[in-house]
Structures are given as C-alpha cells and as structure tokens.
Amino acid sequence: MKITYSIIRKIVFCILPIILFSCYENRMAERGTIFIADLDSMSTSEFKYSDLYEKVTAIALDNKDAILTEISKMLVYKDKLYLLDRKAQGLYAFQKDGSFVRKFGNLGVGPGEYVSCRDFTINTDAGEIYIYDMIKNRIYIYDIVLGSYKKNIQVDQSISIDYINYNGGYLYAVQASNRNEKKENTYYLLYQIDVESGKKIAQWLDAASYNKGWNNEFMHGNIFYKIKENEDLFVLGLMDSVMCIKENEVFPFLAIKSERLIQEEDILEEEKETTSNPRLRSKHMISLLTRLSAQNKYYQISNIFEHNSMLYFNCMSRISSFVRYDENRRTTSVYSLVTDDILYRVIPDHFQVPKFLLANETGVYYYVPNENLSELKYFIKEKNISDRLINGESIEKSNEDSNPIILYYEYKD
Numbered sequence: 001m002k003i004t005y006s007i008i009r010k011i012v013f014c015i016l017p018i019i020l021f022s023c024y025e026n027r028m029a030e031r032g033t034i035f036i037a038d039l040d041s042m043s044t045s046e047f048k049y050s051d052l053y054e055k056v057t058a059i060a061l062d063n064k065d066a067i068l069t070e071i072s073k074m075l076v077y078k079d080k081l082y083l084l085d086r087k088a089q090g091l092y093a094f095q096k097d098g099s100f101v102r103k104f105g106n107l108g109v110g111p112g113e114y115v116s117c118r119d120f121t122i123n124t125d126a127g128e129i130y131i132y133d134m135i136k137n138r139i140y141i142y143d144i145v146l147g148s149y150k151k152n153i154q155v156d157q158s159i160s161i162d163y164i165n166y167n168g169g170y171l172y173a174v175q176a177s178n179r180n181e182k183k184e185n186t187y188y189l190l191y192q193i194d195v196e197s198g199k200k201i202a203q204w205l206d207a208a209s210y211n212k213g214w215n216n217e218f219m220h221g222n223i224f225y226k227i228k229e230n231e232d233l234f235v236l237g238l239m240d241s242v243m244c245i246k247e248n249e250v251f252p253f254l255a256i257k258s259e260r261l262i263q264e265e266d267i268l269e270e271e272k273e274t275t276s277n278p279r280l281r282s283k284h285m286i287s288l289l290t291r292l293s294a295q296n297k298y299y300q301i302s303n304i305f306e307h308n309s310m311l312y313f314n315c316m317s318r319i320s321s322f323v324r325y326d327e328n329r330r331t332t333s334v335y336s337l338v339t340d341d342i343l344y345r346v347i348p349d350h351f352q353v354p355k356f357l358l359a360n361e362t363g364v365y366y367y368v369p370n371e372n373l374s375e376l377k378y379f380i381k382e383k384n385i386s387d388r389l390i391n392g393e394s395i396e397k398s399n400e401d402s403n404p405i406i407l408y409y410e411y412k413d
Contacts, residue, residue: 034241037325037332039258039298039315047322047335049342052307053363053409056342060394061403062100066092068403071367073222074357077122077144081406082129089117091131093147098394098406102147104129105140112149114140121166123195130171132164139164139171139198153198159191162217165224167232167245171195172224174236177217178207179276187215187274189236190243190250204250205243212238212264214288215274216281218300221356225304235301238262242301242313254325256315262292262299293318305359307411314356342409344379345386351375354407363410373398373405 061068061083072086080101081094093101104120106113118134122144129142137160139153155161160180161173171193178187189205207215218237224245225233233253235242240261244253271284292299296318304313311325322335339347352375354366368376376395379385385392395405 034252035254035311035325035327035330037254037256037311037323039256039260039321039323039332039334041332043334043336045335046337046339047324047333049338049340049409052411053342054412055388055390055410057390057408057410058392058394059096059098059406059408060391060398061094061098061406063401063403065100066090066103066403067401068092070369071355071357071404071406073119074365074367074406075120075122076358076360076365077124082120082122084117084120086118091117091120091129104142104147105131105149112140112142114138119163121164121171123166125169130164130166132161134162137161153195155193155198156200159200159203161191163223164193165232165234165245166195168230168248169195170201170248172232172234172245174223174234176223176236177281178215178274180274189239190234205239210239210241211236212262212267213272214238214267215272216284218285220300220302222302222304222358226358226360227304227306233304235304238267238299239301242304254311256298256301256323258298260296260298260317262297266292266295266297292316303356305364307359308413341386342388343386343407344384346384348379348384351379357406363408366407366409368405368407370400370402370404373402376405 068083068085069087070085071083073084075082079096081096083092083094089107091104095101107115109115114131114133115135116133117131119132121130123130127144128150129144131140131142133140137155137157139155141150141152142148143150160175162176163174165172173191173193175187175189187207188203189207189211190203191200192202193199194201207213214237223234223236227233231244231246233242233244241255242253243250267288271288273284275281298315298317300316302314304311309327311327313323315321315323319336322338324333341347352372354368357365357367373395377398380392380396398405
C-alpha cells in the first residue's frame with residue numbers, strides 16, 4: 001500500500017493532515033491546522049537580543065584532557081554538555097561550568113571502538129549514549145554515567161543514513177543525500193529504526209514531494225530540534241515544512257509560504273541527479289546556492305527554538321532572515337537585522353556571529369570557534385563587550401590552544 005502526499009505551495013498553501021506514504025504501514029497522524037509562517041506578511045527591520053535574553057554566560061571548555069577542533073553537535077542531559085567533534089572523530093562530556101568529564105569510546109577496531117564518529121544521540125529512558133559509525137553502519141552504545149561500552153547495533157543494510165535521534169523508544173534516522181544510483185528506488189528523508197535490532201520499521205518524506213526533488217546534501221547544522229520532552233522537530237535541506245516527532249508519530253508542525261519560496265522548477269534537472277560522487281554533489285550544491293542567492297529565493301529552515309509560545313528560526317535567502325512566529329496569534333515577523341545587544345555594548349561594524357547549537361527551557365546555546373576567539377578578546381580589550389556577559393575573563397585567558405567557547409543566553413523570564 002502506498003499513499004501519495006504533496007504540499008500545495010502556490011496560490012493556496014496548506015498541508016493536508018494525512019502525511020504518510022510508503023510500502024510500510026506507517027502511522028498517520030492528524031493534528032488539525034498546522035502553523036503557517038507567511039514570510040511576506042510582516043517585515044521588521046531589527047530584532048534585539050535584549051527583547052528575549054537577560055544575560056549571556058561564557059563557558060570555557062577545559063582543554064587539559066580534550067582538544068576540540070569544532071563543535072559539530074551538542075546535546076544537554078541533566079547537568080552535562082555532550083559535544084560531538086566530527087573532525088577529530090570524538091564525543092565528549094563536560095560539566096556546565098566547562099570542566100572535562102570523559103570521552104566516549106575511541107577510534108579503532110577493538111571492542112567498543114568505532115571506525116568513524118558521524119553522529120550521536122541520547123537514550124534518556126535507559127541513560128545511554130548512541131554513537132553512529134557511518135563507515136560500519138553501526139551504532140555503539142555506552143553507559144552515559146560511567147562511559148562504559150555496552151553493545152552495538154548493526155543498522156539495517158537496506159538504508160544508508162547520516163544522522164540519528166532518539167525519541168520515545170525509537171531511533172529516527174536521516175538520509176541527508178541520496179547515494180543510491182538505482183533510479184527505481186524512492187529516496188526517503190526519514191526512517192524509524194528499532195533500538196534493539198537496528199531494523200527499519202517505517203519511512204517517511206520522499207524527496208520528490210518534500211525536498212523539491214533535490215537529492216544532494218546541504219551545508220547545515222542541526223537536523224533535529226528538541227522543543228519539549230519527547231517532542232522533536234525535524235527539517236532538512238530544501239523542505240519548506242517542519243515535521244514534529246512525538247509519541248511514535250510524525251506529523252506536520254509548521255510550513256513557510258512566500259512568493260520568493262524556492263520551487264521544484266528552480267532546480268535544474270542535472271542538479272537533481274542521484275550520484276554517489278561527493279565532488280559532483282558538492283558542485284551541484286554550489287551551483288544551486290549561487291543561483292538562489294542571485295534570485296533572492298527563500299530556502300532552508302534552520303536554528304529552530306521555541307519559548308513562551310513563540311517559535312524562532314532562520315530562513316536563508318540572499319541574507320539570512322530571522323523569523324519569529326506567534327503560535328497563539330498565528331502571526332509572523334521577519335527580521336533582516338538581528339542585534340546582539342546582550343553580548344555587545346557597542347555593536348561592531350564587522351564580527352563573526354556565534355554558531356547556534358541548541359535551546360532548552362531556560363535559554364539558547366551558541367559557540368565561538370577557536371579561530372574567532374581573538375576577535376572576542378579584541379572587543380573585550382576595546383570595551384565593546386556588555387556588562388551582561390558573565391565569566392568574560394575566561395575569554396581573555398584563551399589562546400590558540402583553547403577549546404571553543406560556548407555562549408549561553410538565558411531568557412528574561
């Protein structure tokens with residue numbers, strides 16, 4: 001049984017409550033009317049951080065036992081920060097004050113060792129860390145408190161995945177690009193996997209309907225965004241709708257509409273080509289991004305967080321637009337300028353924007369890469385930094401051997 005689904009994007013924009021579509025008997029979730037963010041409805045010039053945040057705290061990560069080249073992904077569990085470094089191929093735990101706790105596993109071929117460290121997630125029910133080894137297509141499981149290796153799961157060989165997320169007793173896995181050159185196979189973006197056997201249970205979101213027919217990966221940070229306990233949002237690539245994963249169901253949560261929204265016809269046929277060649281995939285992506293920027297099209301939803309019934313996210317066009325959606329009033333505000341008057345006393349003409357990591361119930365985490373720390377130190381020296389920065393002395397003490405600095409912005413309420 002195959003149920004087809006498409007999103008009406010043009011004059012009338014809506015999403016039907018029936019969502020899913022595959023040879024598997026997937027659960028169909030009905031949520032009623034979903035949120036529609038109209039990016040053409042209201043344009044506002046400036047969003048100030050002080051409207052949302054009270055203060056920002058610098059978290060300097062201890063570099064005595066762990067050197068991070070980047071923070072590829074971060075999750076927060078209880079009183080600790082869990083940081084993935086894809087370049088260094090490692091997963092680390094730190095206290096919230098930045099002190100080092102442990103590393104999970106190591107590169108190698110022995111028991112409990114992985115060949116690659118592509119992604120990770122936390123099984124909050126069992127207190128376990130799952131590390132995904134993309135080369136072996138295997139998930140390694142560790143005790144989150146002790147760091148000890150427990151077992152591994154071989155992921156279903158019929159699928160090729162890039163990212164994983166635990167929610168409500170299941171693993172949800174993402175195939176960020178289609179590397180299967182067999183034209184008859186449907187490319188799905190999202191899979192559900194049994195945590196015991198690694199077998200595929202369900203699949204959703206065919207790329208032809210949900211990703212404008214695009215088969216290649218985009219440069220992005222997060223794929224999943226936790227907004228409540230056991231409630232995660234998912235968006236990937238050129239999707240113009242955000243899905244919600246909750247209680248073993250997947251359903252539409254929010255969609256964007258605009259006269260400038262990318263359409264399938266904006267993508268050249270050769271750019272949709274399915275290929276396992278990473279250079280060709282990269283060439284197609286650069287070609288598309290260059291054209292979308294020139295045409296000032298909206299694409300790629302990212303950096304999503306929710307606070308006090310307000311949904312915040314970024315949407316790319318020629319420049320990145322910051323969007324606030326009021327879930328109660330169903331209104332949209334689009335900001336072309338975001339002013340960080342919490343970190344800066346005097347806003348510099350040019351500076352590197354900290355990178356979004358995640359949000360929790362009390363604030364939002366960003367990070368400053370090591371190569372940008374000298375810039376922050378300069379602004380401190382020039383007294384451009386606000387007195388609402390807590391622990392700024394840790395930035396002043398940083399050097400070329402320091403780990404990235406995490407900036408935690410706390411909500412006003």
